[in-house]
Amino acid sequence: MRAASLAVVGTLLGTTLLGPNARAQDRPILLTGAKVFTGQGQFKTGLSILIQNGKIAKIGAKVDAPVNAIKHELKDQFVTPGLIDANTALGLDSPTVNEESSEVTPQIRIVDAIDPDAWSFKHALSDGVTTAYVSPGERNVFGGLGVIVKTAGASLKDRVVREDAMLRMTLGSMPSAGNSPMRVAAPNMYYRRPTNRMGTIWEIRKAFYDADKARGSRQKKEISAATQVLINALDRKIKVRTTARQDQDIRTALRLANEFGIDIILDEATEAYYAMDYIVAAKIPVIAAPPSVMTGHEGERPQTDTIALLANAGVPVCIQTGLGLGALPLVREAAFAVRGGMNRQAALASITSVPAKILGIDDRVGTLADGKDADLVVWTRNPLSPSSRAVAVFVDGKLRSGNLDE
Amino acid sequence: MNSTTSVLPLAVLACLTTIPAASAQSAPSTKLLIRAAKVHLDPQQSLDHPSLLLSGGKVAEVASRPDAKAKAPFAGQADKVLDFPDAVVTAGFVDAHMTLGDQSELSEPVESFTPELRASEAYDPFRKAWKQVARKGVTSAIYSPDDRNLAGGFACFVKPGNRKGSLGEAYLKLSLSHEMLNRQRRPTSLMGGVEYLRDRFDALQKTEVRARGRSLRALSKTIGGSHAVVISCREPNEIIAALDLVDSYGITAILVHADEAAELLPRIRRTGVSILLDPLSFSSSKKALDLPGKLAKAGVPFAFAGESDNKLTGSRLRHSMAIAVRHGIEASSALACVTTVPAALAGLGDRVGSLFKGRDADLCVWSGEPWNLSSRLLLVVRDGEVVYHAPSNDNTQDGDKTR
Amino acid sequence: MIQKLTTLAASAVFLASTVAAQEVLAIKAGTVNLGTGQTPMENAVILIKDGRIEQIGTKIEVPWNARVIDASGKYVMPAWVQAHSFGGLDISNEAIQVTPFLSVMDSIDPVNSYFEGCRRAGIGIIHVMPGNACAIGGRGVVVRPFGKTPEQMAIIQEAGMKMSLEPSSGGRSKHVADLRRALDDAKAHMEDLARQKKEFEQDKANSATTEANFVIEDKIDPLKAPLVDVVVNKKTTAYLYIPRASDVPVAIDLYRDYQFKTVFVLGPECYKAAKLLKSAQDKWQIPMIIDSRLEVTERDPITGKETEVCTAKAYYDAGLIFALSATGESYSRRMHYVRNPSASSARSTRAQALPWWQVATCVRWGIPEEVAIAAFTTIPASILGMSDRIGTLEKGMDADLQILAAEPLEPESQVEKLIVQGEVIYDRSTDPRVKELSGIKTSAPEKNGK
């Protein structure tokens, strides 16, 4: 009986996790005849891709496939690496999730809040996104640790590319939004700092000072999980992803980076074009806000051009769909970047190889090369043309969305 | 197909709560003999034309007659004989997760992590509701802290309506479901809650026994399977978080309210937890209705639980049974879900939930099969004493009394 | 700042345009999409005189005095036509439920950045209407997206009458009742006048009056007159906004009862009633406009399965003939990927304000490109009753056209020039904001709203 039910479970595993054509998935797959974008440069023709046990076994003009390989002839279709969305709220109940009992919660891990079966993942997948950075919300000064996950896979554990990927730090008005000054006796925990921009910065400084002290101190035991995270940031073991929208925030972020010697990455940076020279000088990578969205305080100005400006100035820049910004699917945002004057290669790179570099996972994803994860997307036409569709999406060598047979 | 067989092995190691065996001290002296057309000793085994001799609050003898005419065994030994020519006898129902009662009593609003609390202190045996529950055939229950605290405290084993207090300490109640979130205290988010629990469990490993505070000491009972843990989790992410905890700290766990479990069956199976389902109602979602079947298929132990304090108090388990049957579950499995399985999950498998010789004398007599709503409840016996006897003259359930 | 920039841009334009009126304008186009469905012409020349297309073809020699716009290598096509929009108003609705006597003419704001956006997006003709919040919102006006005053912008001053089934306050039956009462009033009013007229004739015959004559027109209550034009004289077209699928039957009943000239403006969820709409269109040739939310995430109430639907595609499959529209939804911090969306939730992003994006969306979902483009040029033109003037590039038509950097659906295809009635009303090379942003202006400008 037990065995039987175990068998049942086994089959369940098969069906539920590998999808209908589970059998076929185990055999190697050979994709030929498509125009291929490897992560840089132009679309190249005449490249064949051999996918074997989850990795790209071989990519090149001349690939000899094993006999049992399933061959797909992709006549005039386009292949790109699986897209990488450098900032999302996939799998979360609400666009921004925070542990609000304190302003400084660097130890909180967003991975605990992710629902791997959420439809948001499936939508993202069908739009060609195979890797996504899921981030804590913006209501805390230190929001916590984000996680990088694949959008499909056996289980959440298998899907995680990097846990505790980056520490979220938020500047500007958001962290102080819900708080109220402690004038009278506090009726609830929201009577606390910060209540304004300066306060936010003060919280950051304080946190880092304390962490620095703790780093020096003798007894390592007392060091709390929270402090430990901050110490890692000071030791440059972990990058600090700094959300700064308006130009003064951007400048502040750069100041803080120098002051504490931390590795920062600019998040959203909506008004980057005002602080252009600073950013270029500091060579800080930017995870830019989606170009199709024009945020409220930015008024009506057409800022699709911002990303183009950054890219042309040689700043490593990638595109995010963001947390509740009402963005379009990632690939469409890239198209808008092109409309804003970015060239096509740069645009495609900014949703594949560049984010992979910025997130520090370029050893696994972001480009099509031997030994890389077999994450790739087959498109009906050039992905940047707004009327393209993702025909098939492979994650770790398995067809997770769409279908190649039709 | 039938879940129970695969349940019991699991359930035994599931949780050995420390229930004092001798709770029958004040059992009634009268020996009761009950004769009926049929008895379900447990969902698998049934006897025709049985006669059950109850004495000392236990099932003293069970024997079946060749047919209704034949002279019943041990008629002599009984002080009182109750005859139900064409009725069916089952064990009294067991509710493994009951949060009945004054809601404010079942959680501590100020602090969210309160494992040291005990539901037994909130238990008021004289509540009317308990009486009603008993009169509807629910004769054993685990009275549990509600879902509004990260760690609500320890539940207790009670027999509804017997005016005694708790009969022993049961599992520790944790909660990761949204009820636990409270914007006025830590945690305000699921991940915050998980982090909090991890922090506590780690602290448990760091600090040596003597240094532990009350809450840590309470928490420590769950390590090494002396006490099970019941975790309330609804959404998939909550379930996953729960399973992760179970895996990383080696606790024996039962999930409650896990209506979304369907997507995660393999994982649940691997981690080896059992599930307490909310009672089914006529307006349950399709997900909830399909889940029992899926769990049974996957061989995950599950039971219905949660006679909450609402309109249907007392009849919800029976409704669940009927609806589950209407939705394709085998009748015997359905019966198991309200008798043997919950008993086993609560570590009371050897006391309640079945009617073998030596078990507590908790039973119900029905005019037909218990899973048909058309059959009436004729008699309820708890610890050998009759707590409900349907008025024979007019055959309506007199509502005004059951209030 | 915005305002300054716009006026600056506008005035610059006028300088050009005032001259443009007399002279002949010649456009040397790389590719010309006539919008008539036939294959695009290569290296064609378009001669424009007095705001109209005088000649169009491949072998046309350019008159010596013509002002030449060299668009070789560029893509020329008709300007987009927006048959229903409520942009460019400060507040798009009155607080009263029934306000047929209002006119957008009085609240349209020429320097509203919406019109600047339209120019940048290549929209040549816009039917600006009151919003969806009132049962009867008032009259719309057809404008071109530039001019110093509404009068300069207006092409048709008293266009459609806006009606809506979106209950603003109170329940929907009350809302529908209000709407019907208003229409009935207008009808009754006219019947009453007709009766008086009749009686007056009798009186005259029996010399029971000394009045010379009785003119109904003089006696129409001006507050009711606009509605009278809708329900009795059937002069004005009603634009009826239908928010939900369950309102479609209501709308159809409304039409069956009053038989006024009407256009259905379909909300995002109406695709569920596509069949019903199709039958209505077959029966009564009701034109339909899809509001700008084209992609809808539908959640199955029972299984919880989420499916993405393209409303336009649903209509297309049902065989419906429709026009597209592009309204900039006011920015909302709502997720694009909703975890638990309500039964059906429509995405709303700024991209929806861009016709090329709307068309591309349709093509992406499998609607033929020419159909999608027609749904933003010729069909809206005919809905506005201007198919003899706009929508295509043919001899004698208004010279409403846009010059694109590339084929319309390519991401690079920015609008380089927009020409409406022979006047260049947008030129990317002189667009102040684009200049500023692409760093042509060196000094960083001060920001608005700070």
Added chain:
Amino acid sequence: MIMSRFPAPGAAVGFSRNLTAGLSLLFAVSSVSAQHSQGSIPKGWLKVPKKSSPAPKATKAPAKAKATRAEVEKLLTDANVVFVQASAVFNPGGANGRPEILEPGTGYAAFKSGKFLGVFDDPVAIQTALGDKAKAKLINFNKRASSSFVMPGIVDADSRWFKSSTELSDSSANMGTKAGESLETWQRGWRALVEQGGVTSVYVPASVSAQSAGPGAIVDLDLAAGPTPSKQSGAMRFQVASTKTRGTTLSREAVVRSLRGALDAAKKYGEAKDKWKKDLAEYKKKRKEFLAYYKKNPMKAAPKPKDAGTEASDASGRRGRRGFGRRRPRIPPEVLREIQEKIKNLPREQRQAEYMRLIREWLQKNGRRQNQTQEKKPETKPATAKGDGKKAPPRPKYPSKPKPNPTSEALLDVLANKATLRIEAHRAAEIEALLELVDEYGLKHVVLTGATEAWKAAKALRSSGVTVLLDPQRIGTTGFDTLPAHVASSAAKLSKAGVPVAFGSGGREAGSYLTLMAAEAVSAGMAPEQALKALTTNAAIASGADGCAGFVVFTKSPFESDARVLCIIDGSQVRYIDQQ
């Protein structure tokens, strides 16, 4: 296709009436028929019905028809007749209209176009004998099921399907709001109702949160054609008190006032409409005289006064004198324009007020002047110059039409007993008060919903013949100190007292469990056949339908939890519900 309906007793094509209509000799139920065809029964034709336990106690009537071979042949040759193999049949209108459960064990139930003809012993032999002369459809389940329970299709008398929640919760609805106007027949998931619950038609209210709502919709759940709204319009709702006050005390006066108020208003409205007709006739007459008079002596144009108003003011003057329509003088458009100009730049909230103020201002300024000019108009005084003694008749006034009022409009139908009215009331006192009203106004088709304490008013209810619609969803609603713990048990009490009871789910998916709800009522002591009636014909009556749609065949007594729907029969169409 529209399902053939199983007629409800008392409905236009009443079932009980059809008993006596011609076919009577075939019926198992009427003793008359028994005697009638006594002699001509072949030996062993009729088996004794065997009783099966537990539950449904069969009525005394013999389970099978005594019918001559000739009669059976007659039926078999009729193409509209369907024979269904049945181990048990529920017949809502049996012997003198009482419902009964026939349990022949084996045999065939015959139906003709939705009418139950009785249960017959195996007609297969005869059919084979007849050969291709046999047109009737013969359904047997030998392969599919050991037993079968045949009954009319179940009606969910209070469903929430096919309406969006926004509409159901439309608080502004009144009796003019019709549910049929915006049905969402494209909703998915309704099949479960048929396939699991054996529900073949549902009643959908127009609104549940308004105080009153117009005719509900009756939707047939046709597996082939999808949900098909039936022609007949369902019952209307009237709630004597807002649901909020359900728990609190609700004074008798309030109840009586609210409903009587509405009914009287309706009456008045009716009268007003008649009066308007009369007045119109009167007006015509008056005008004749008026014209006749001036024909003899024409009206003289008096010299124009010096300050004769403008064309506009003249017009308004005349209108003022004739005194019809709005008395507001004409406001020239240019004035409106400038007013709008004025208010254009005001903040939104001030505009309306300002607009009205300006209009009023203008009217005060110009309106009065016109009235004065109008006073000066000479033709106002009748021209009696020509002396034939008769005084000039005044210009007759055109009668004003009564304002249309949907609620009253609808209630008129109720008063004329053309429509069914659902009244929601809870306390016994209310209910009794209502019943008094009901016979005071002689209302025939009234259904009592809510009915929390109806069991207390059972006697009164019985005499009034009002059907009580119970919603088992609200089992044991508390908030009333003297409430039976179970709606089930109050259903039992009511039906024992002889009050017709109907069930409605009051939900969506819940509809598929109506049989279980009924089972509960049975366990509480309701007679099984009554419980079934409450699911079928009574539910139909409570929804204002004239009967149930088609038939449903269960694998066993529907009260048992593991009963499955075997097939649905509508007309002569048979649709099997696959059992995995």
